[in-house]
Every structure is written in structure tokens, then in C-alpha cells.
Amino acid sequence: MPSGPWRPHDEVLTDEALPTLWEKLGIPGVVDVHTHFLPEPVMRSVWRYFDDAAVNYGVHWPIEYRSADDVRLAHLRRMGVRRFTALVYAHKPVMAQWLSQWALDFAEDVPDCIPTATFYPEPSAGAYVMSALERGARVFKVHLQVGDFDPRDPLLDDVWGMVAEAGIPVLIHCGSAPLPGRFTGPGPIGEVMTRHPGLKVIIAHLGAGEFEQFLGMAKSRPNTWLDTTMGLTDFMQELEPFPGSLLPRLRHLSEQGRVLFGSDFPNIPYSYAHQIQVLLDAGLDMPEVLWRAPARLFGADQYSGLL
Numbered sequence: 001m002p003s004g005p006w007r008p009h010d011e012v013l014t015d016e017a018l019p020t021l022w023e024k025l026g027i028p029g030v031v032d033v034h035t036h037f038l039p040e041p042v043m044r045s046v047w048r049y050f051d052d053a054a055v056n057y058g059v060h061w062p063i064e065y066r067s068a069d070d071v072r073l074a075h076l077r078r079m080g081v082r083r084f085t086a087l088v089y090a091h092k093p094v095m096a097q098w099l100s101q102w103a104l105d106f107a108e109d110v111p112d113c114i115p116t117a118t119f120y121p122e123p124s125a126g127a128y129v130m131s132a133l134e135r136g137a138r139v140f141k142v143h144l145q146v147g148d149f150d151p152r153d154p155l156l157d158d159v160w161g162m163v164a165e166a167g168i169p170v171l172i173h174c175g176s177a178p179l180p181g182r183f184t185g186p187g188p189i190g191e192v193m194t195r196h197p198g199l200k201v202i203i204a205h206l207g208a209g210e211f212e213q214f215l216g217m218a219k220s221r222p223n224t225w226l227d228t229t230m231g232l233t234d235f236m237q238e239l240e241p242f243p244g245s246l247l248p249r250l251r252h253l254s255e256q257g258r259v260l261f262g263s264d265f266p267n268i269p270y271s272y273a274h275q276i277q278v279l280l281d282a283g284l285d286m287p288e289v290l291w292r293a294p295a296r297l298f299g300a301d302q303y304s305g306l307l
């Protein structure tokens, strides 16, 4: 597979070599804003979905890190991932509250996990989002393609307002790639962002496949970040290529602290180090992307001992 329109990798970076790279970059490790931990039966059904990727996405998607939670946790820690999320998301009513409780329980047991929750447009959303905030949720995840809901749904008005007021970011899969949905694209979420200017939004996957519009939103709107998840990897460049012409703008945004490292670990069909390698090759401001920008966003207080 081609490595993209920029510098090809001269040598392959391995997961084992990552801690040495952090040292060279002068950072104590990385914050990964986009990792998944799920209740075991849910994770198994996610993996089954990727096993059928040839049908769902038109490509093979062999999961690289298909192992038990403790094995995956140990691997993240060995690589020097100092903080990570446990992103959960619902595709139908009733699930979101249960998933949020599970993710918040998980973070109580796993101190390096950033407490994570989710929501779905349903009458109970306000109450369980409030209780997730009270339990210390530091990030919410919403997936507009899998969830297949309109982020402008009136059932979410209070929720967006509540989360904005709490200053807690929402990480949103809102782009139309690799699969479009009825409410993906910059339009629907853009209206929510306009209605709630204080809402902190992290746009997943560099905004694929509306890269240019989402890059524009991250540049012009305060409280807006992009996560790198799957971006620029050989796999994604085949599926939905990031245009080389936008690289200077992405580099600039990374220097402004608007690009956050995310990986989609463990559900990736390539090594963790490959994701790091392609961002390095693309010339992003790596200390900002990997450590400083997320540490600022998630509260320097929590990380001050590490910064």
C-alpha cells in the first residue's frame, strides 16, 4: 500500500520502540483520546462486525489487538500511553445509560482511564448525563453514524447545554467516512455547535470524509479540536485519503493545540506505532498532539504531576 503523498517511512516504527520516541520528543508519554473499552459481550459483537468488514466497508479489517482487557491495558502502559479513554456509544435507546455506568465503573478501577460516558436522544438523557457529570465524567462520546440520530433532536437540547456548561468535551464521530449516515457531515453537528458556542467538541477521525470543512471549523471556532484517529494511516489513505493539499493547514492546527492524538485502539487493522509514524512523517507538532494539547484540555491539574 502507498504511504501517502509525503515522506515514505524509512524504517518501520514498532510498538516496543515508542517509549524511546517519547523521550526524544521530550514528553513523558502520550494521552490517547480515542480508545475503546467495552463490556465484553459488546466488544465481541463489535469485533464480529469488523470480521464482516468486507461486507460492511468493502475491505478486510483484521483487528490487530484482539485480546482481553488486562492484556490490552498492559500493552497501552508498556507503550507509554499515560492516559486513555474508554469510548462507549449506543445504537439504540436504553443502552447509553448502562454503557455510561459501565465506563465510569471501569475508570474507577483503572486510574489511567479518563472517565467516559455517552448519551442518546431519549427522555431520560438529561438525568443520566447529569449523574455521569456528578460521577466525574471527563469526556462524552457520540457516534452519529452508528447512533443514526439527529444531534439537533430536541431531546438533546438540555444535554448539549449541560455538557457545555460543565466544560466537558464531547468526542463526536460526525464525518461521513468510512460510512455516511443520515446525520453525518458538517451540517447537523455544525448547527449544534453554533447554538452552543461554549460546547467543547472533538471531531473524530480528522473529520473524514469532510476533511476540509471540519478543518475549517476547528480553525474558526474556539472550543473545537480534531482527533487523529486512523488519519493518514495506509489503511485509511486507501479508504478515504486525506488530501495532501490540506497538510499545511493540519500542521498549523497541530501547532495551535487543536489536534489531539487518538488511535481507535484496539479496533485497528495495523499497529499502534503505524498511527504514530504517519503523523510524525506528516510533520505534525508531535509534543502538542501527543501530550500537551490533550493534557491542557483534560485539566492540567490532573496531569500536573506528569507535565
Ligand SMILES: [Zn+2]
Pocket: 034, 036, 087, 264
Ligand atoms: Zn472509535
